[in-house]
Amino acid sequence: MERKGILLVVSGFSGAGKGTLMKSLVESYDNYALSISMTTRKPREGEENGKAYFFVEESVFLEKIKEEKVIEYAQYCGNYYGTPKEYVEEMLHQGKDVILEIEIQGALKVKEKYPDALLLFVMPPSAEELKRRLVGRGTETEEVISQRLLRASEEAEGIEAYDYILINDKLEDCVKELHNLVMAAHNTPDRNQEFINHIRKELKGLLKGE
Amino acid sequence: MERKGILLVVSGFSGAGKGTLMKSLVESYDNYALSISMTTRKPREGEENGKAYFFVEESVFLEKIKEEKVIEYAQYCGNYYGTPKEYVEEMLHQGKDVILEIEIQGALKVKEKYPDALLLFVMPPSAEELKRRLVGRGTETEEVISQRLLRASEEAEGIEAYDYILINDKLEDCVKELHNLVMAAHNTPDRNQEFINHIRKELKGLLKGE
Numbered sequence: 001m002e003r004k005g006i007l008l009v010v011s012g013f014s015g016a017g018k019g020t021l022m023k024s025l026v027e028s029y030d031n032y033a034l035s036i037s038m039t040t041r042k043p044r045e046g047e048e049n050g051k052a053y054f055f056v057e058e059s060v061f062l063e064k065i066k067e068e069k070v071i072e073y074a075q076y077c078g079n080y081y082g083t084p085k086e087y088v089e090e091m092l093h094q095g096k097d098v099i100l101e102i103e104i105q106g107a108l109k110v111k112e113k114y115p116d117a118l119l120l121f122v123m124p125p126s127a128e129e130l131k132r133r134l135v136g137r138g139t140e141t142e143e144v145i146s147q148r149l150l151r152a153s154e155e156a157e158g159i160e161a162y163d164y165i166l167i168n169d170k171l172e173d174c175v176k177e178l179h180n181l182v183m184a185a186h187n188t189p190d191r192n193q194e195f196i197n198h199i200r201k202e203l204k205g206l207l208k209g210e
Numbered sequence: 211m212e213r214k215g216i217l218l219v220v221s222g223f224s225g226a227g228k229g230t231l232m233k234s235l236v237e238s239y240d241n242y243a244l245s246i247s248m249t250t251r252k253p254r255e256g257e258e259n260g261k262a263y264f265f266v267e268e269s270v271f272l273e274k275i276k277e278e279k280v281i282e283y284a285q286y287c288g289n290y291y292g293t294p295k296e297y298v299e300e301m302l303h304q305g306k307d308v309i310l311e312i313e314i315q316g317a318l319k320v321k322e323k324y325p326d327a328l329l330l331f332v333m334p335p336s337a338e339e340l341k342r343r344l345v346g347r348g349t350e351t352e353e354v355i356s357q358r359l360l361r362a363s364e365e366a367e368g369i370e371a372y373d374y375i376l377i378n379d380k381l382e383d384c385v386k387e388l389h390n391l392v393m394a395a396h397n398t399p400d401r402n403q404e405f406i407n408h409i410r411k412e413l414k415g416l417l418k419g420e
Binding site: 121123124126127128130131146149150152153156157159160162163164165166167177180181183184185187188189190192195196199200202203204205206207 | 331333336337338340341356359360362363366367369370372373374375376377387390391393394395397398399400402405406409410412413414415416417
Protein backbone atom coordinates (compact mmCIF):
# COMPACT_ATOMS: atom_id res chain seq x y z
CA MET A 1 0.00 0.00 0.00
CA GLU A 2 1.40 3.39 -0.98
CA ARG A 3 2.33 5.78 1.80
CA LYS A 4 1.12 9.27 1.14
CA GLY A 5 3.00 12.05 2.88
CA ILE A 6 1.44 14.48 5.31
CA LEU A 7 1.70 18.22 4.82
CA LEU A 8 2.91 19.51 8.15
CA VAL A 9 2.47 23.20 8.89
CA VAL A 10 4.53 24.47 11.79
CA SER A 11 3.97 27.85 13.41
CA GLY A 12 4.89 29.23 16.78
CA PHE A 13 6.22 32.19 18.71
CA SER A 14 9.53 33.69 17.71
CA GLY A 15 11.90 32.30 20.31
CA ALA A 16 9.99 29.03 20.74
CA GLY A 17 12.80 27.22 18.96
CA LYS A 18 11.06 26.18 15.73
CA GLY A 19 14.16 26.41 13.56
CA THR A 20 16.31 24.16 15.75
CA LEU A 21 13.40 21.78 16.19
CA MET A 22 12.81 21.37 12.43
CA LYS A 23 16.53 20.94 11.78
CA SER A 24 16.76 18.22 14.41
CA LEU A 25 13.59 16.51 13.16
CA VAL A 26 14.86 16.29 9.59
CA GLU A 27 18.24 15.01 10.79
CA SER A 28 16.72 12.44 13.18
CA TYR A 29 14.20 10.77 10.86
CA ASP A 30 14.23 10.10 7.14
CA ASN A 31 10.54 10.59 6.39
CA TYR A 32 10.65 14.39 6.29
CA ALA A 33 11.34 16.99 3.64
CA LEU A 34 11.55 20.72 4.31
CA SER A 35 9.60 22.84 1.90
CA ILE A 36 11.72 25.48 0.17
CA SER A 37 10.21 28.95 -0.13
CA MET A 38 10.31 31.05 -3.24
CA THR A 39 11.16 34.73 -3.02
CA THR A 40 11.70 37.78 -5.19
CA ARG A 41 14.29 39.24 -2.86
CA LYS A 42 17.86 39.20 -4.13
CA PRO A 43 20.12 36.42 -2.80
CA ARG A 44 22.55 37.54 -0.10
CA GLU A 45 26.18 36.66 -0.44
CA GLY A 46 26.69 32.92 -0.12
CA GLU A 47 22.99 32.08 -0.52
CA GLU A 48 22.52 29.31 -3.06
CA ASN A 49 19.44 29.02 -5.21
CA GLY A 50 17.24 26.07 -4.11
CA LYS A 51 18.76 25.80 -0.63
CA ALA A 52 17.07 28.23 1.78
CA TYR A 53 15.11 29.80 -1.09
CA PHE A 54 14.31 29.59 -4.75
CA PHE A 55 15.19 33.06 -6.04
CA VAL A 56 13.00 34.29 -8.88
CA GLU A 57 12.11 37.52 -10.70
CA GLU A 58 8.90 39.24 -9.71
CA SER A 59 7.35 38.54 -13.14
CA VAL A 60 7.98 34.80 -12.60
CA PHE A 61 6.47 34.93 -9.10
CA LEU A 62 3.34 36.73 -10.34
CA GLU A 63 2.97 34.30 -13.22
CA LYS A 64 3.16 31.37 -10.77
CA ILE A 65 0.46 32.93 -8.57
CA LYS A 66 -1.73 33.33 -11.66
CA GLU A 67 -1.15 29.71 -12.63
CA GLU A 68 -2.05 28.63 -9.06
CA LYS A 69 1.40 27.16 -8.58
CA VAL A 70 1.87 28.90 -5.22
CA ILE A 71 0.18 27.40 -2.14
CA GLU A 72 0.36 30.59 -0.10
CA TYR A 73 2.32 33.81 -0.35
CA ALA A 74 2.83 37.10 1.41
CA GLN A 75 4.57 40.41 0.77
CA TYR A 76 7.21 41.63 3.18
CA CYS A 77 9.41 44.73 2.77
CA GLY A 78 8.48 44.98 -0.90
CA ASN A 79 9.37 41.39 -1.72
CA TYR A 80 7.21 38.34 -2.31
CA TYR A 81 7.66 35.15 -0.30
CA GLY A 82 5.66 32.01 -1.01
CA THR A 83 5.45 28.23 -1.07
CA PRO A 84 5.76 26.67 -4.53
CA LYS A 85 3.21 23.91 -5.01
CA GLU A 86 5.19 21.66 -7.32
CA TYR A 87 8.02 20.78 -4.91
CA VAL A 88 5.59 20.16 -2.02
CA GLU A 89 3.34 17.90 -4.07
CA GLU A 90 6.24 16.00 -5.56
CA MET A 91 7.60 15.28 -2.05
CA LEU A 92 4.13 14.29 -0.72
CA HIS A 93 3.72 11.99 -3.68
CA GLN A 94 7.07 10.37 -2.86
CA GLY A 95 5.66 9.62 0.60
CA LYS A 96 7.62 12.32 2.42
CA ASP A 97 6.02 14.28 5.25
CA VAL A 98 6.61 17.84 4.10
CA ILE A 99 7.27 20.61 6.59
CA LEU A 100 6.17 24.18 6.00
CA GLU A 101 7.29 26.68 8.59
CA ILE A 102 4.90 29.62 8.29
CA GLU A 103 2.92 32.02 10.43
CA ILE A 104 -0.77 31.72 11.21
CA GLN A 105 -2.29 33.55 8.21
CA GLY A 106 -0.31 31.34 5.84
CA ALA A 107 -1.15 28.25 7.90
CA LEU A 108 -4.87 28.92 7.56
CA LYS A 109 -4.55 29.43 3.80
CA VAL A 110 -2.76 26.09 3.51
CA LYS A 111 -5.47 24.36 5.56
CA GLU A 112 -8.10 25.74 3.16
CA LYS A 113 -6.35 24.27 0.14
CA TYR A 114 -5.17 21.10 1.92
CA PRO A 115 -7.81 20.21 4.55
CA ASP A 116 -5.73 17.14 5.29
CA ALA A 117 -2.72 19.24 6.39
CA LEU A 118 -1.59 18.89 9.99
CA LEU A 119 -1.20 22.20 11.83
CA LEU A 120 1.22 22.38 14.75
CA PHE A 121 1.86 25.28 17.06
CA VAL A 122 5.17 25.32 18.94
CA MET A 123 5.13 26.98 22.36
CA PRO A 124 7.68 27.63 25.07
CA PRO A 125 6.92 26.11 28.49
CA SER A 126 6.06 29.60 29.75
CA ALA A 127 6.04 33.24 28.66
CA GLU A 128 8.83 33.95 31.16
CA GLU A 129 10.94 31.31 29.44
CA LEU A 130 10.16 32.84 26.04
CA LYS A 131 11.38 36.19 27.26
CA ARG A 132 14.49 34.58 28.74
CA ARG A 133 15.29 32.99 25.38
CA LEU A 134 14.76 36.23 23.47
CA VAL A 135 16.93 38.17 25.94
CA GLY A 136 19.48 35.33 25.96
CA ARG A 137 20.13 35.66 22.23
CA GLY A 138 21.90 38.88 23.18
CA THR A 139 21.30 40.24 19.69
CA GLU A 140 17.94 41.93 20.22
CA THR A 141 17.28 45.37 21.61
CA GLU A 142 14.72 45.77 24.35
CA GLU A 143 12.37 47.29 21.80
CA VAL A 144 12.65 44.28 19.49
CA ILE A 145 12.00 41.94 22.42
CA SER A 146 8.87 43.88 23.30
CA GLN A 147 7.74 43.66 19.67
CA ARG A 148 8.30 39.89 19.67
CA LEU A 149 6.30 39.49 22.89
CA LEU A 150 3.50 41.62 21.45
CA ARG A 151 3.51 39.51 18.30
CA ALA A 152 3.47 36.33 20.45
CA SER A 153 0.51 37.67 22.39
CA GLU A 154 -1.37 38.30 19.12
CA GLU A 155 -0.44 34.91 17.67
CA ALA A 156 -1.55 33.19 20.88
CA GLU A 157 -5.12 34.17 20.01
CA GLY A 158 -5.08 31.80 17.04
CA ILE A 159 -3.80 28.63 18.70
CA GLU A 160 -7.20 26.90 18.62
CA ALA A 161 -7.01 26.77 14.82
CA TYR A 162 -4.14 24.28 15.13
CA ASP A 163 -4.47 20.51 15.42
CA TYR A 164 -1.78 20.18 18.05
CA ILE A 165 0.30 22.27 20.36
CA LEU A 166 3.85 21.26 21.13
CA ILE A 167 5.66 22.52 24.20
CA ASN A 168 9.36 22.95 23.49
CA ASP A 169 11.04 22.45 26.82
CA LYS A 170 13.86 19.97 26.15
CA LEU A 171 14.75 19.84 22.46
CA GLU A 172 15.38 16.09 22.32
CA ASP A 173 12.03 15.21 23.94
CA CYS A 174 10.25 17.74 21.79
CA VAL A 175 11.63 16.29 18.54
CA LYS A 176 10.39 12.82 19.55
CA GLU A 177 7.01 14.20 20.54
CA LEU A 178 6.70 16.04 17.25
CA HIS A 179 7.60 12.89 15.33
CA ASN A 180 4.98 10.94 17.32
CA LEU A 181 2.31 13.50 16.45
CA VAL A 182 3.03 13.01 12.75
CA MET A 183 3.13 9.22 13.11
CA ALA A 184 -0.22 9.31 14.93
CA ALA A 185 -1.74 11.34 12.11
CA HIS A 186 -0.79 8.58 9.65
CA ASN A 187 -3.20 6.30 11.58
CA THR A 188 -6.46 8.09 10.82
CA PRO A 189 -8.98 6.10 8.74
CA ASP A 190 -9.05 8.71 5.94
CA ARG A 191 -5.29 8.35 5.48
CA ASN A 192 -5.68 4.55 5.30
CA GLN A 193 -8.71 4.27 3.05
CA GLU A 194 -6.88 2.04 0.61
CA PHE A 195 -5.92 -0.46 3.34
CA ILE A 196 -9.44 -0.42 4.85
CA ASN A 197 -11.07 -1.04 1.48
CA HIS A 198 -8.59 -3.78 0.76
CA ILE A 199 -9.35 -5.65 4.00
CA ARG A 200 -13.11 -5.25 3.42
CA LYS A 201 -12.75 -6.84 0.02
CA GLU A 202 -10.53 -9.57 1.42
CA LEU A 203 -13.07 -10.38 4.18
CA LYS A 204 -15.87 -10.63 1.65
CA GLY A 205 -13.71 -12.91 -0.46
CA LEU A 206 -13.02 -15.22 2.51
CA LEU A 207 -16.74 -15.40 3.28
CA LYS A 208 -17.45 -16.44 -0.28
CA GLY A 209 -14.80 -19.11 0.16
CA GLU A 210 -12.46 -17.55 -2.38
CA MET B 211 -1.65 22.30 35.44
CA GLU B 212 -3.99 19.39 36.06
CA ARG B 213 -3.83 16.45 33.67
CA LYS B 214 -7.27 15.28 32.62
CA GLY B 215 -7.49 11.69 31.48
CA ILE B 216 -8.69 10.65 28.04
CA LEU B 217 -11.53 8.20 27.59
CA LEU B 218 -10.19 5.63 25.18
CA VAL B 219 -12.68 3.40 23.38
CA VAL B 220 -11.14 0.35 21.77
CA SER B 221 -12.99 -1.82 19.27
CA GLY B 222 -11.81 -4.28 16.68
CA PHE B 223 -12.37 -7.62 15.03
CA SER B 224 -12.50 -10.70 17.20
CA GLY B 225 -9.06 -12.22 16.68
CA ALA B 226 -7.34 -8.86 16.18
CA GLY B 227 -5.68 -9.28 19.58
CA LYS B 228 -7.40 -6.50 21.55
CA GLY B 229 -7.29 -8.33 24.88
CA THR B 230 -3.54 -9.02 24.82
CA LEU B 231 -2.91 -5.51 23.57
CA MET B 232 -4.85 -3.84 26.42
CA LYS B 233 -3.21 -6.07 29.01
CA SER B 234 0.25 -5.23 27.70
CA LEU B 235 -0.59 -1.51 27.50
CA VAL B 236 -1.73 -1.35 31.13
CA GLU B 237 1.35 -3.30 32.24
CA SER B 238 3.77 -1.18 30.19
CA TYR B 239 2.63 2.31 31.18
CA ASP B 240 1.20 3.71 34.39
CA ASN B 241 -1.22 6.26 32.94
CA TYR B 242 -3.96 3.77 32.09
CA ALA B 243 -6.94 2.31 33.91
CA LEU B 244 -9.19 -0.40 32.48
CA SER B 245 -12.88 0.30 32.85
CA ILE B 246 -14.75 -2.46 34.68
CA SER B 247 -18.09 -3.51 33.23
CA MET B 248 -21.22 -4.10 35.27
CA THR B 249 -23.38 -7.12 34.56
CA THR B 250 -26.49 -8.88 35.83
CA ARG B 251 -25.15 -12.31 34.90
CA LYS B 252 -24.20 -14.54 37.84
CA PRO B 253 -20.48 -14.73 38.65
CA ARG B 254 -18.79 -17.91 37.43
CA GLU B 255 -16.68 -19.91 39.85
CA GLY B 256 -13.58 -17.97 40.82
CA GLU B 257 -14.84 -14.66 39.42
CA GLU B 258 -14.38 -11.89 41.97
CA ASN B 259 -16.67 -8.89 42.16
CA GLY B 260 -14.94 -5.72 40.92
CA LYS B 261 -12.27 -7.55 38.96
CA ALA B 262 -13.51 -8.52 35.48
CA TYR B 263 -17.01 -7.34 36.36
CA PHE B 264 -19.14 -5.66 38.96
CA PHE B 265 -21.94 -8.17 39.58
CA VAL B 266 -25.32 -6.62 40.40
CA GLU B 267 -29.00 -7.57 40.57
CA GLU B 268 -31.18 -6.59 37.63
CA SER B 269 -33.15 -4.12 39.78
CA VAL B 270 -29.88 -2.34 40.64
CA PHE B 271 -28.81 -2.25 36.99
CA LEU B 272 -32.18 -0.82 35.88
CA GLU B 273 -32.08 1.77 38.65
CA LYS B 274 -28.58 2.85 37.54
CA ILE B 275 -29.77 3.23 33.94
CA LYS B 276 -32.67 5.38 35.18
CA GLU B 277 -30.30 7.53 37.23
CA GLU B 278 -28.05 7.91 34.14
CA LYS B 279 -25.18 6.24 35.94
CA VAL B 280 -24.45 3.91 33.02
CA ILE B 281 -22.50 5.28 30.03
CA GLU B 282 -23.70 2.57 27.64
CA TYR B 283 -25.26 -0.84 28.01
CA ALA B 284 -26.51 -3.77 25.98
CA GLN B 285 -28.48 -6.96 26.57
CA TYR B 286 -26.92 -10.29 25.66
CA CYS B 287 -28.37 -13.75 26.34
CA GLY B 288 -30.92 -12.29 28.77
CA ASN B 289 -28.31 -10.41 30.83
CA TYR B 290 -27.40 -6.76 30.98
CA TYR B 291 -23.82 -5.57 30.41
CA GLY B 292 -22.83 -1.95 30.79
CA THR B 293 -20.21 0.64 31.70
CA PRO B 294 -20.74 2.33 35.09
CA LYS B 295 -20.13 6.05 34.86
CA GLU B 296 -18.82 6.65 38.37
CA TYR B 297 -15.65 4.53 38.13
CA VAL B 298 -14.78 5.93 34.69
CA GLU B 299 -15.22 9.54 35.75
CA GLU B 300 -13.31 9.05 38.98
CA MET B 301 -10.36 7.60 37.03
CA LEU B 302 -10.50 10.39 34.40
CA HIS B 303 -10.56 12.94 37.19
CA GLN B 304 -7.46 11.32 38.71
CA GLY B 305 -5.76 11.92 35.36
CA LYS B 306 -5.86 8.32 34.19
CA ASP B 307 -6.52 7.47 30.55
CA VAL B 308 -9.43 5.08 30.85
CA ILE B 309 -9.83 2.18 28.43
CA LEU B 310 -13.25 0.88 27.39
CA GLU B 311 -13.19 -2.22 25.21
CA ILE B 312 -16.56 -2.29 23.45
CA GLU B 313 -18.05 -2.94 20.03
CA ILE B 314 -19.09 -0.29 17.58
CA GLN B 315 -22.68 0.43 18.73
CA GLY B 316 -21.41 1.02 22.27
CA ALA B 317 -18.49 3.06 20.98
CA LEU B 318 -20.81 5.42 19.12
CA LYS B 319 -23.00 5.84 22.21
CA VAL B 320 -19.93 6.76 24.26
CA LYS B 321 -18.82 9.29 21.63
CA GLU B 322 -22.25 10.93 21.85
CA LYS B 323 -21.97 11.38 25.59
CA TYR B 324 -18.22 12.09 25.60
CA PRO B 325 -17.40 13.88 22.33
CA ASP B 326 -13.85 14.15 23.63
CA ALA B 327 -13.43 10.34 23.74
CA LEU B 328 -10.79 8.82 21.49
CA LEU B 329 -12.05 5.93 19.35
CA LEU B 330 -9.56 3.32 18.18
CA PHE B 331 -10.16 0.39 15.89
CA VAL B 332 -7.72 -2.52 16.09
CA MET B 333 -7.17 -4.47 12.88
CA PRO B 334 -5.07 -7.43 11.84
CA PRO B 335 -2.51 -6.82 9.06
CA SER B 336 -4.78 -8.75 6.67
CA ALA B 337 -8.02 -10.76 6.59
CA GLU B 338 -5.97 -13.88 5.84
CA GLU B 339 -4.00 -13.28 9.05
CA LEU B 340 -7.26 -12.79 10.98
CA LYS B 341 -8.50 -16.15 9.75
CA ARG B 342 -5.16 -17.77 10.60
CA ARG B 343 -5.41 -16.44 14.17
CA LEU B 344 -9.00 -17.62 14.59
CA VAL B 345 -8.15 -21.06 13.23
CA GLY B 346 -4.93 -21.14 15.27
CA ARG B 347 -6.82 -20.81 18.54
CA GLY B 348 -7.89 -24.41 17.89
CA THR B 349 -10.97 -23.90 20.06
CA GLU B 350 -13.40 -22.68 17.43
CA THR B 351 -15.47 -24.79 15.03
CA GLU B 352 -15.47 -23.92 11.35
CA GLU B 353 -18.97 -22.49 11.81
CA VAL B 354 -17.86 -20.18 14.62
CA ILE B 355 -14.92 -19.00 12.51
CA SER B 356 -17.28 -18.19 9.65
CA GLN B 357 -19.54 -16.28 12.05
CA ARG B 358 -16.55 -14.29 13.32
CA LEU B 359 -15.47 -13.45 9.79
CA LEU B 360 -19.02 -12.38 8.92
CA ARG B 361 -19.13 -10.20 12.02
CA ALA B 362 -15.72 -8.72 11.10
CA SER B 363 -17.00 -7.95 7.62
CA GLU B 364 -20.01 -6.14 9.13
CA GLU B 365 -17.88 -4.26 11.66
CA ALA B 366 -15.45 -3.22 8.94
CA GLU B 367 -18.21 -1.01 7.51
CA GLY B 368 -18.03 1.25 10.59
CA ILE B 369 -14.28 1.92 10.72
CA GLU B 370 -14.61 5.51 9.45
CA ALA B 371 -16.40 6.44 12.69
CA TYR B 372 -13.15 5.88 14.59
CA ASP B 373 -10.42 8.44 15.16
CA TYR B 374 -7.59 6.02 14.52
CA ILE B 375 -6.97 2.57 13.18
CA LEU B 376 -4.23 0.45 14.67
CA ILE B 377 -2.73 -2.48 12.81
CA ASN B 378 -1.76 -5.22 15.21
CA ASP B 379 1.10 -7.03 13.52
CA LYS B 380 3.82 -7.30 16.18
CA LEU B 381 2.39 -6.90 19.69
CA GLU B 382 5.31 -4.92 21.10
CA ASP B 383 5.30 -2.38 18.27
CA CYS B 384 1.53 -2.14 18.42
CA VAL B 385 1.51 -1.35 22.16
CA LYS B 386 3.99 1.48 21.59
CA GLU B 387 1.99 2.79 18.66
CA LEU B 388 -1.21 2.71 20.71
CA HIS B 389 0.47 4.58 23.54
CA ASN B 390 1.75 7.19 21.07
CA LEU B 391 -1.76 7.73 19.72
CA VAL B 392 -3.02 8.48 23.21
CA MET B 393 -0.04 10.73 23.98
CA ALA B 394 -0.65 12.63 20.73
CA ALA B 395 -4.30 13.17 21.69
CA HIS B 396 -3.12 14.89 24.88
CA ASN B 397 -1.55 17.59 22.67
CA THR B 398 -4.74 19.00 21.10
CA PRO B 399 -5.50 22.63 22.01
CA ASP B 400 -8.88 21.74 23.56
CA ARG B 401 -7.16 19.38 25.99
CA ASN B 402 -4.69 22.14 26.93
CA GLN B 403 -7.02 25.08 27.23
CA GLU B 404 -5.86 25.83 30.75
CA PHE B 405 -2.19 26.01 29.70
CA ILE B 406 -3.01 28.13 26.63
CA ASN B 407 -5.06 30.60 28.67
CA HIS B 408 -2.32 30.73 31.26
CA ILE B 409 0.39 31.63 28.73
CA ARG B 410 -1.90 34.25 27.14
CA LYS B 411 -2.37 35.89 30.49
CA GLU B 412 1.34 35.64 31.23
CA LEU B 413 2.24 37.28 27.88
CA LYS B 414 -0.16 40.15 28.53
CA GLY B 415 1.36 40.57 31.98
CA LEU B 416 4.89 40.77 30.54
CA LEU B 417 3.78 43.39 28.03
CA LYS B 418 2.34 45.50 30.82
CA GLY B 419 5.71 45.13 32.55
CA GLU B 420 4.27 43.13 35.44
